Amino acid sequence: MSNFIQVLILGLALGGVLALMGSGLSLVFGVMRIVNLAHPALIIAGAYVAYWAFKLWGVDPIVSLPFAAIILSIVGILLYKLVFEREAKSAKYSEMSVLLTFSVAMCVEGALGSAFTNTQRVTSPGYATDAIFIGDIFIPTGQLYAGLISLGLIALLALVLKFSRFGYAIRATTQNREAAELLGVNVNLVSLASFAIGIALAGAAGTLVSFVFSFFPAKHWEWIAILMSLVVLGGMGSILGTVIAAFLLSVIAAFVGAWIGSTWSTMTFFLALFVILLVRPQGLFGEKPELT
Amino acid sequence: MDSSNVIEARKKHNDNLARGNDKTRATWFPLTLMALLLVLPALQFLGNYNYLLHMVLFTASYAVMASGWNILGGFAGYISLGHNVFFAIGGYFAGMILARYGVSTIILAPVAGLVAGIAGYLIGMITLRVRGPSFIISSLALVMIARILFDNWEFIGGANGVALPANELTVQWAKLPYYYAFVIMAAFAVWVSYRIKHSKFGLGLRAISKDEIKAESAGINTRFYKVLAFAISAFLVGMAGAVWGEYLTYIRPNIFLIILVSVNMVLMCILGGKGTVAGPVVGAIFIVVFNEIFVATLGASEINILATGLIMAVALIFFPLGIVGTLAKHHRLPKILNWD
Amino acid sequence: MTDLLQVTGITAGYGDGPSILDGATLTIEPGKVHCIIGPNGAGKSTLLKAICGMLKIREGEVIFKGERLNGLRPDQILRKGICFVPQENALFPKMTVRENLRMGGYILDDKDELERRIDEIMERFPILRERANQHAGNMSGGQQQTLAMARTMIIKPDIVMLDEPSLGLAPKIVQEMFDIMRIMTAEGITILLVEQNALTGLKNADWGVVLDLGRTLFEGPAVDVLSDPRIQELYLGGNKAA
Numbered sequence: 001m002s003n004f005i006q007v008l009i010l011g012l013a014l015g016g017v018l019a020l021m022g023s024g025l026s027l028v029f030g031v032m033r034i035v036n037l038a039h040p041a042l043i044i045a046g047a048y049v050a051y052w053a054f055k056l057w058g059v060d061p062i063v064s065l066p067f068a069a070i071i072l073s074i075v076g077i078l079l080y081k082l083v084f085e086r087e088a089k090s091a092k093y094s095e096m097s098v099l100l101t102f103s104v105a106m107c108v109e110g111a112l113g114s115a116f117t118n119t120q121r122v123t124s125p126g127y128a129t130d131a132i133f134i135g136d137i138f139i140p141t142g143q144l145y146a147g148l149i150s151l152g153l154i155a156l157l158a159l160v161l162k163f164s165r166f167g168y169a170i171r172a173t174t175q176n177r178e179a180a181e182l183l184g185v186n187v188n189l190v191s192l193a194s195f196a197i198g199i200a201l202a203g204a205a206g207t208l209v210s211f212v213f214s215f216f217p218a219k220h221w222e223w224i225a226i227l228m229s230l231v232v233l234g235g236m237g238s239i240l241g242t243v244i245a246a247f248l249l250s251v252i253a254a255f256v257g258a259w260i261g262s263t264w265s266t267m268t269f270f271l272a273l274f275v276i277l278l279v280r281p282q283g284l285f286g287e288k289p290e291l292t
Numbered sequence: 293m294d295s296s297n298v299i300e301a302r303k304k305h306n307d308n309l310a311r312g313n314d315k316t317r318a319t320w321f322p323l324t325l326m327a328l329l330l331v332l333p334a335l336q337f338l339g340n341y342n343y344l345l346h347m348v349l350f351t352a353s354y355a356v357m358a359s360g361w362n363i364l365g366g367f368a369g370y371i372s373l374g375h376n377v378f379f380a381i382g383g384y385f386a387g388m389i390l391a392r393y394g395v396s397t398i399i400l401a402p403v404a405g406l407v408a409g410i411a412g413y414l415i416g417m418i419t420l421r422v423r424g425p426s427f428i429i430s431s432l433a434l435v436m437i438a439r440i441l442f443d444n445w446e447f448i449g450g451a452n453g454v455a456l457p458a459n460e461l462t463v464q465w466a467k468l469p470y471y472y473a474f475v476i477m478a479a480f481a482v483w484v485s486y487r488i489k490h491s492k493f494g495l496g497l498r499a500i501s502k503d504e505i506k507a508e509s510a511g512i513n514t515r516f517y518k519v520l521a522f523a524i525s526a527f528l529v530g531m532a533g534a535v536w537g538e539y540l541t542y543i544r545p546n547i548f549l550i551i552l553v554s555v556n557m558v559l560m561c562i563l564g565g566k567g568t569v570a571g572p573v574v575g576a577i578f579i580v581v582f583n584e585i586f587v588a589t590l591g592a593s594e595i596n597i598l599a600t601g602l603i604m605a606v607a608l609i610f611f612p613l614g615i616v617g618t619l620a621k622h623h624r625l626p627k628i629l630n631w632d
Numbered sequence: 633m634t635d636l637l638q639v640t641g642i643t644a645g646y647g648d649g650p651s652i653l654d655g656a657t658l659t660i661e662p663g664k665v666h667c668i669i670g671p672n673g674a675g676k677s678t679l680l681k682a683i684c685g686m687l688k689i690r691e692g693e694v695i696f697k698g699e700r701l702n703g704l705r706p707d708q709i710l711r712k713g714i715c716f717v718p719q720e721n722a723l724f725p726k727m728t729v730r731e732n733l734r735m736g737g738y739i740l741d742d743k744d745e746l747e748r749r750i751d752e753i754m755e756r757f758p759i760l761r762e763r764a765n766q767h768a769g770n771m772s773g774g775q776q777q778t779l780a781m782a783r784t785m786i787i788k789p790d791i792v793m794l795d796e797p798s799l800g801l802a803p804k805i806v807q808e809m810f811d812i813m814r815i816m817t818a819e820g821i822t823i824l825l826v827e828q829n830a831l832t833g834l835k836n837a838d839w840g841v842v843l844d845l846g847r848t849l850f851e852g853p854a855v856d857v858l859s860d861p862r863i864q865e866l867y868l869g870g871n872k873a874a
Contacts, residue, residue, distance in 0.1 A: 086609070099371060100609070102373065103608060104601065110595060110599070110601055113597065113598075114593065114598060117594075176722075178686075178718055179722050179724065181707065184711065185738060270437045277421055301845055
């Protein structure tokens with residue numbers, strides 16, 4: 001039984017981190033209708049920020065989280081201005097914009113790889129290898145802190161979206177871009193800000209990832225498929241859906257990993273994706289049938 | 293203002309909105325090119341041109357795959373980022389049979405293609421239920437699943453793969469069978485693309501790519517068309533995979549199922565012009581040449597990936613219709629490149 | 633009477649496509665209901681979009697209260713006093729009725745004033761008060777259109793432009809929509825609407841505009857437009873008793 005609870009808690013903690021990783025992606029999709037395949041690559045960029053801050057100056061990754069978020073948000077603004085602004089302004093969001101994010105992902109990977117080589121890295125502050133014991137249950141502190149912080153950030157995001165004027169603007173733009181513009185919302189600014197926030201969330205998630213997983217530039221390919229399964233299961237454009245899907249799938253994957261084998265735990269996400277496409281393509285909370 | 297005047301003016305207004313058609317084509321060019329390619333290996337009598345043959349062979353193999361991808365991605369508008377799954381299916385099917393029973397993959401290629409095509413059909417029945425971004429995502433997930441499966445399946449050698457016997461020809465002529473196989477396959481792929489484009493099927497696909505809902509309400513059986521396009525494109529890619537394995541004398545997941553292969557297919561079509569017949573071939577030539585230059589100057593490292601990403605981004609932003617497409621749009625397409 | 637809005641010689645189109653509008657003109661007088669009719673593809677919706685800033689004007693001018701509106705963004709034009717309600721899809725489906733009304737007052741700075749106006753509107757339109765906390769996407773077509781129109785009143789605009797307000801609605805509900813328009817004009821709002829249903833549109837309007845081939849072919853009091861035999865033949869389905 002304690003083994004069960006242990007796996008459950010681990011699954012939930014990782015679910016929190018995945019939810020954070022996926023929420024930025026969902027936010028950008030909702031506002032700009034672009035599936036940002038470069039999101040995981042930018043998460044890894046955030047991980048590198050935390051890694052080098054720790055290695056060079058001994059800065060704890062959790063402390064470097066806000067800085068990574070700010071740095072990545074600047075990267076996000078630049079990316080938006082250079083690459084995505086034109087796409088976002090055009091009336092139709094096409095698959096070409098997804099391919100564009102794909103090419104950005106390759107550029108980010110290439111840049112990171114050239115600068116930092118392909119060596120596997122992991123940040124190792126003390127708590128990354130520590131654990132706390134509650135009775136029989138063994139909880140690694142690294143995962144625990146990452147999970148709790150992720151939840152905190154997601155809650156913050158939810159509050160901003162529901163109650164702030166800017167949150168209204170984002171929700172309006174997500175639900176009906178034309179109507180929002182006609183009511184005075186500067187949709188281009190909203191897109192820019194949402195993109196920056198989304199990438200900032202990626203940076204934040206990256207700092208947490210840096211001590212929970214080992215990473216290297218090419219790892220983002222694995223993350224793309226995992227995050228995508230969250231977004232599809234949750235429903236494109238629904239942050240709540242992504243968060244729920246993250247917890248659900250992480251817990252299932254944790255059990256699969258514990259009972260069947262760790263190679264197969266990642267399969268859980270990919271198989272879930274296919275099952276959802278078969279059974280309920282719009283996911284839990286998505287718009288049906290499908291956006292073209 | 294008079295009723296009949298208005299009606300006439302309306303008709304003229306509508307006629308003005310319709311655009312004309314461009315019917316220039318130079319069939320002699322691809323045919324001449326083909327003839328040249330068929331005789332090229334004769335250079336081997338004069339010296340060691342193995343590198344050149346390899347380059348042409350390599351380009352031809354990608355021309356097949358890119359043309360195959362184009363049928364789904366260019367004609368129907370469904371972007372697949374995981375098409376190398378069929379490359380692997382074809383490669384492994386033919387490769388395993390070669391390893392166990394000694395049957396040449398060149399003979400097996402059509403069968404391997406068929407197997408890949410059937411897989412494409414089945415997979416398409418599932419993944420083509422969704423459109424746009426969700427479909428792209430599913431194609432990525434597909435390649436990830438395939439990678440894990442192939443890496444862990446002992447029967448096909450797992451992550452280490454299976455070594456294949458080389459053919460018995462001398463160094464001077466060893467490449468020849470594969471060379472001709474790929475060149476003929478490329479011609480076949482181009483021919484298939486052309487025939488599809490000029491058929492009712494192709495028209496339906498184009499309608500689907502522009503506006504699927506309207507296509508459906510116009511009576512087109514979109515599901516059948518899409519799945520068929522998927523299957524045909526898988527067939528072509530699978531055939532290429534079959535021969536590629538034997539050419540490399542090795543089948544291994546990290547040859548067939550790396551992201552670079554699928555990126556190349558997509559990039560070639562984008563750079564060349566997706567939706568055109570000549571586009572994938574033009575794109576294949578460009579990318580192969582670019583790659584050679586990059587590897588020669590920068591080395592096969594992460595910078596290569598950065599460069600590929602940049603090329604793709606530039607192509608998508610500045611000429612999304614590709615070389616052939618953009619030239620055609622501005623009515624500057626040289627006739628030799630108009631294979632549509 | 634000075635014209636509130638003067639639109640002269642507008643040429644506009646979508647993207648770099650052909651010009652849908654080719655010299656359209658329009659004059660709007662305060663307090664009246666103006667109805668634009670014409671066949672499909674004539675450019676009726678295009679004209680409204682050009683006026684409110686959604687589409688780039690290639691040639692021609694839009695003058696509002698003496699000021700030139702060419703090139704301004706939709707939110708800027710909104711602040712000047714022109715509001716546009718798009719066809720069929722004007723609401724935020726996952727927001728409640730109250731939140732939709734709140735969005736109607738997005739450009740207002742005074743939050744208390746906004747809440748006060750929301751309450752006023754809900755007084756005016758009891759159906760909205762009933763459904764204040766329901767998602768707008770769950771309401772019927774008529775209720776949604778009521779919300780869309782009522783929402784425009786929050787910022788007390790000078791002109792409200794409606795693109796096919798009767799689309800998809802039953803005839804009885806359509807009449808309710810026109811009644812709402814009269815409520816709006818009583819409050820001093822000028823209405824400019826585009827109607828596919830030419831007969832109903834003109835019957836309920838003060839001023840009629842016939843748009844065809846991207847140009848204004850005819851402009852005049854609605855009753856005159858209705859009774860003109862040429863218009864009847866071309867746009868009203870032959871000689872029907874007007």
